[in-house]
Amino acid sequence: MYHIQVAWPYFSTALPPTELPTATPAAPAPRVDLLESDREVVVIMEVPGSKADQLAVEVHDQQLEVSGSVGSGLSEAQPGLVYRYRERAQGDFRRLLSLPARVDSALATATLREGLLMVRLPKADRSPSQPRKVSIG
Numbered sequence: 001m002y003h004i005q006v007a008w009p010y011f012s013t014a015l016p017p018t019e020l021p022t023a024t025p026a027a028p029a030p031r032v033d034l035l036e037s038d039r040e041v042v043v044i045m046e047v048p049g050s051k052a053d054q055l056a057v058e059v060h061d062q063q064l065e066v067s068g069s070v071g072s073g074l075s076e077a078q079p080g081l082v083y084r085y086r087e088r089a090q091g092d093f094r095r096l097l098s099l100p101a102r103v104d105s106a107l108a109t110a111t112l113r114e115g116l117l118m119v120r121l122p123k124a125d126r127s128p129s130q131p132r133k134v135s136i137g
Contacts, residue, residue, distance in 0.1 A: 029093050041099050041123065042121070044119075054069050059132050062102055104123070104124040108132065110135065
């Protein structure tokens with residue numbers, strides 16, 4: 001135990017602050033895949049139980065911010081049902097991801113299908129674009 005306590009400060013500062021997921025205690029940050037080609041950056045995020053109007057996607061310089069809430073899939077007003085065991089997360093979250101390349105925020109698109117949010121970010125050839133909210137289609 002002593003070795004973990006001594007080493008922990010080094011682990012907790014290993015990543016830049018923008019890489020650390022933030023979420024409420026009840027909702028761990030959704031898992032993310034980040035892919036890159038010579039033309040675009042693609043981010044795929046698990047957001048089970050979320051609807052497009054519950055999510056916000058914004059692009060700032062070389063960062064992507066996704067916030068919103070994930071649900072349990074059940075209405076809270078289920079008479080007679082009591083949780084005995086719960087593994088699926090629910091609640092509000094916010095993820096801030098550093099992108100591996102400059103992107104053109106004006107051409108960014110987002111889609112939500114079957115609990116997966118896919119954000120496509122074409123790479124930019126010029127100076128940084130203005131911050132922009134991306135609508136989810």
